[in-house]
Amino acid sequence: MPRPYDPKAIEAKWTKRWLKEKTYEPNFLRAKRPFYNLMMFPYPSAEGLHIGSVRTFSGVDIYGRFKRMQGHDVFEPMGLDGFGIHSENYALKVGKHPADLAKVTAKNFYRQLSEIGNGFAWDERLETYDPKYYRWTQWIFVQMFKRGLAYRRKQAVNWCPSCKTVLADEQVISGECERCGTAVVKKDLEQWFFRITEYADRLLKNIDALNWSEKIKIAQKNWIGKSEGVEIKFSLEKIPGQKDGAHSVTVFTTRPDTLFGATFLVISPELADQWMHVGWRAPEKVRRYVAAALKRRIGEPAAGDRAKTGVDAGFVAVNPATGARIPVWVSDYVLAGYGTGAIMAVPAHDQRDYEFAKQFGLEIVSVIDPVTGTPQENPREKKKIVAFVEDGDAVLTVQWGPELGGRLLIGGTVEDGEDPAATARREIAEETGYTDVELIERAPETVHHRYFAPSKGIAFHAAVTVLRFRLNNKKRNAQKLEENERGKFVVEWVPKSQALREVTDPLHRYALAKYGEGMVYDGPGVLARSGKFTGMPSEEAKWAVAEAVGGTRVARYRLRDWLLSRQRYWGPPIPMIYCDACARANKGERADMPGWYAVPERELPVKLPQVKEFRPTGIGVSPLASVRSFYEARCPACNAKARRETDVSDTFLDSAWYFLRYPSVREAKRPWHSAITKKWLPVASYIGGAEHAVLHLLYARFLTMVFHDWGMVDFEEPFATFRAHGLITKDGAKMSKSKGNIVNPDEYFRQYGADTMRTYLAFLAPLEQGGDFRDEGIRGITRFLERVWKFYDGAQFSARSDNAVARAAHRAADKVGRDIEALQYNTAISALMVLLNEFERRPDAVGRREAMRFLQLLAPFAPFIAEELWDRLSGKGSIHCSRWPEVDPRFLKDETVQIAVQINGKVRDHIALAPDTGAVDARKAALALPKVREMLGANEPKKFVYVPGRIINIVI
């Protein structure tokens, strides 16, 4: 008796059953093949789960279910990243207390999460705002303090005027607050930092070995931003009231080879400010400039486009290479937080220095000549003549190799967009009369040359592609070449876009007028005007020059320390106490931080008090600063009246270690269980958003590395593999509140059921790609699952399948398995559809084994319907714990294959051949085809290409 497919009923039934039987709870200590299948836990907001998150979560679950069926003990936990600005801002908006709101949103989230059909290990759920959790977040902070990795310092920091708190560098996106999009400003505040820079080099080095999405690895590398260079000391003179040479300044440069061209020196306003504090009596205009620069907002005027400003400091520095006295300037184009906060300026070879020099009329000396080799070393150079074509977009020169007598043949133009090789070939053919001009070599790298254009009287530097040709065939046209001149051509192609980089002095004006102001040559070359280093290649000169002036090699990083304090309410209070008495006596837990003590571990957690007034104050302190019962404390050392730290820590600290806690949530005495951690971590598979490339993913790596160094875990990297999922659009447009096109998962899951929605979301596109959500598209999946239901409902399967059906089933199992492993669920589902089509075409040929096999393949995507039908076919136990079907390779091969027969590359016919047919037989069969005979006539084919099992191509 046919029953209609009723997803609601079977979902309810199996959800209950799975929970009761703890189908998805691993045994942490006894598991044989642990597989930690992790997704980024959400920060709950009142809007509920985003459809994009649902897609990711169910996508991760598909993978987890597959792994479970492969015999792994899969652990798939879920929790809430509920502390933090995001949740708090929402609470502010609706005028509710974040703690109250958290209860409501948690309930809503867990309800939604339980309806998407995931095999979550619910017993291990966690919430970051739970004191049982943040006790350990605080404990981590205490350890960081005790071991010198947490420190407090006053400096210019990012401040979000809307969120009224400071932010880490990583949380400023293009000058705006990561949370609310408000333009971030600079503020001078004393704050807590984590010394992540100490790990910069290791964080960088480990990246290569990580099995992560490539773009995330690159983003992290760029963010850490290692530059290798040299620190050079410049001694200072003519500082009013100071002896010459009494002071010096150290600059960082990656181009010590340009030292001879350093015509002035620039220090950052912050450094100038520091100097003024230690006694530099700066001129009034310098003071004014520094004060203004320090106040300036970042992010407001587009940093790179802004005209350079600056002021002469009024004293000079000695260039250690030339001995020249060069002026020292103060300018905000030099950043305080990078290098030493001071630079040597080489206006001839650095774009920014050039702009600054132009602005203030400073000297420009060119010391790098972008010429490879000197004319003497390279006899070709003399014989080269360049045709300079004014209207063309490029210059083509063709020259004889010197061994051929060095006669100029041709010159011509190459338009941008044209291939140099093809153009050169054509030109050569025209000029020489040779018809077969073969490209035999293309230089792998672009070479720099200096050219001289006689017609214009200018010299210019060019990036050149070198091509070599050989003339093979006999000439057909008028003979322009002597027979003995046959040989190789060297063709150098110069695209205009790369052509001009810099012009040497006598022709400076002309070239700048022609090619535009402000182009600077910053590439490698040969040193000029550099004393005894003149003529040395710049790469080599880097270290030679550095050594000659006593420079030290150093590596510098773009990465800054992690600013951890937040002047907000909804987070774990930073567990520190400040004692005024101890500070005055210069005592403290750490010598470098008088007055500061960590809260004793037995007193953790420092509970976040439930207060009425939790709004951010906006004056640089947390709302907790006005809660006396909270901040009043006793000094752990001297028991005097002391004050608690009232800032809370960054949300990203909460999430930087949660994966360590999940398997150990029941631990009360330590943050994680060591044996369980050893067994289950690092995380086997982690999938989440690419937006966390330099946020969560970097912080988690950092902390894990720290824990490793402390002997708390035995691995350095927390996530063995990480894949970034794509973003989902609705009807081709980005989903946003303002557009009102946000998909509410609840409605869809209610209407279609979890199986349909999961399968649909998986079918959109590969998980790592985006995907476009369209309501009409769901119908396809609805139809598919209904057809599945109908096919199985009441069906009697025979004992054995027909051979072709068995083959199709094996093939599908093979493809689905490989596709799931590659997170290409869309093609896996398409394979299932193909198999179902096959089944429906010949239902009587489908045996019970194959019928069950299909359900197993479907199970990761549509776990409920698969389980229900499996149960009715009296499969043993849960389908989700059954073994993934083995693929018999014998079934993957076909006895005969239809292969295409091409004539001159066009498909003209097909022929059925066994894949192991030999070339002779294949040829015979192909040439016997009427179509081939007709086209071939009496001729023999010029060429016969046969790729067994794939294609035949006959060239006639």
Add this chain to the structure above:
RNA sequence: GCCGAGGUGGCGGAACUGGCAUACGCGCAGGACUUAGAAUCCUGUCCCGCAAGGGUUGUGGGUUCGACUCCCACCCUCGGCACCA
């Protein structure tokens, strides 16, 4: 500007290592069933052409018996970084 990803039918997307471009699905058109519609089923559906045939993977070129795939140049879209010396 720099770094990264991508560009294939009306739409989402397939195509193993260079081997029949457009699998699978949506949509659309026609038909069957039905009093009727939804549903369901069948057929067709890259473009031009009645057909034979020709053309087609952002554009232009190259390599190859053969190119969505490799090479060169360019255009466009999306994402990240952005005075990091």
